[in-house]
Amino acid sequence: MNFKSLQKNLVTMQQNITISYDVFDRLEDLSSNDQKLLKAATEAAKGAYALYSKFHVGAAVLVENGDIIVGNNQENLAYPSGLCAERVAAFSASALHPNQKLMAIAITAFSEDFVTDKPIPPCGACRQVLIEYEIRDNQPMRCILRGSTGQIFVFHNMHDLLPLQGKFLG
Numbered sequence: 001m002n003f004k005s006l007q008k009n010l011v012t013m014q015q016n017i018t019i020s021y022d023v024f025d026r027l028e029d030l031s032s033n034d035q036k037l038l039k040a041a042t043e044a045a046k047g048a049y050a051l052y053s054k055f056h057v058g059a060a061v062l063v064e065n066g067d068i069i070v071g072n073n074q075e076n077l078a079y080p081s082g083l084c085a086e087r088v089a090a091f092s093a094s095a096l097h098p099n100q101k102l103m104a105i106a107i108t109a110f111s112e113d114f115v116t117d118k119p120i121p122p123c124g125a126c127r128q129v130l131i132e133y134e135i136r137d138n139q140p141m142r143c144i145l146r147g148s149t150g151q152i153f154v155f156h157n158m159h160d161l162l163p164l165q166g167k168f169l170g
């Protein structure tokens, strides 16, 4: 019996994961609230401290009470000491509004060296941080992604960006 047929015998059930998200061609196609959030992220990217990567990321978190809390990447000569825009924004939002749910996050970026016409998906560590707020708040956190130009991708919750998180914990 070769490995492949052994493996086949051991599989009792195959599961599939489907992720749906919306794609928009233009900013004006978004709801006015989502436009506002993405614009706040775009403004925030301009303030990034991205001396080393020249890659400026902006994030904007919509808080339950309607406040928008922004963040941008903060770099440091000691590289690991820097932080992504998403975590700067989410940590600030949670610190400033500890009793408010985090409803949505918009993320965008531009580079000094190349065109970012595709969205910048959050890194794994940021997804982990964001999904924990989603679980804490028992509230889907929408995620709006765009490069500095191009299509806009709207995900409905953080679980879609970090599938299986917490699934086997009972």
Ligand code: THU
Pocket (backbone or CB within 6 Å): 050, 053, 055, 056, 057, 072, 073, 074, 075, 082, 083, 084, 085, 086, 120, 121, 122, 123, 126
């Ligand atoms: N960065 C973010 O802020 N968010 C992301 O989703 C990807 C990467 C930052 C980290 C670093 O300052 C620079 O972009 C280059 O990786």
